[in-house]
Amino acid sequence: MYSHQSPSSSHDQPDQPDQFKLLLNQEGLRLTNQRQKILEIFMDRTKGYHLSAEDIYQHLSSQGERISFSTIYRALHILVSLGVLREIELIEHKKYYEFNHPNIAPHHHLVCIQCGEVTEFEEDSIIDISHREAQNRNFSMLSCQFTIYGLCSQCQASDIW
Numbered sequence: 001m002y003s004h005q006s007p008s009s010s011h012d013q014p015d016q017p018d019q020f021k022l023l024l025n026q027e028g029l030r031l032t033n034q035r036q037k038i039l040e041i042f043m044d045r046t047k048g049y050h051l052s053a054e055d056i057y058q059h060l061s062s063q064g065e066r067i068s069f070s071t072i073y074r075a076l077h078i079l080v081s082l083g084v085l086r087e088i089e090l091i092e093h094k095k096y097y098e099f100n101h102p103n104i105a106p107h108h109h110l111v112c113i114q115c116g117e118v119t120e121f122e123e124d125s126i127i128d129i130s131h132r133e134a135q136n137r138n139f140s141m142l143s144c145q146f147t148i149y150g151l152c153s154q155c156q157a158s159d160i161w
Contacts, residue, residue: 023082034067038075042085042099050088050096050118088145090118108146114155 020039021031041051041059053072060067076097079085086100090111106127110119126146134141 020079020082020084023084024078027078027082029078032075034065034071035075035078037065037067038072039079039084042097050090050098052094052096086143088147090147091116106144108148110148110150110152112152112155113149114151114158117152117154119152 020035024031024035037060038056041056042049045051053069053076056072056076057067057069060072076085076087080087080097080100083100085097088096088098088109090096090109091113107120107122108126110121111117123146127144130141130144133139
């Protein structure tokens, strides 16, 4: 599981269960026990926490829940399509998920390729440049995420690298 450092780590999630149930109903879906448990995992985490499907599986399994990876992936896909979660690729070919909520400021990621530490940061100039470039190219921007890959200070100091 990725560690994280967030600009703010307060619980900043919306009233998700009721909103999620309403969103699901509008799509002709229902709030299953498994979907509820997956949503609760994200609600119990601080802002800025990134989880993979494997992290979710391990968490639920450690609580005695019996759930398949396919169920987790389907639930994550639904949460992303409804805009509740945001899917991000922090390491090549590996998806992570985080809350996608209007009260959470646009942020970007520093990813250590050695230990996997993820540090979030906010930088308005990245968003400003992205908006300007999208507008100049007649492109409708829906989201902007900037990820920097490198080595954290601890990995730089180690003899491993």
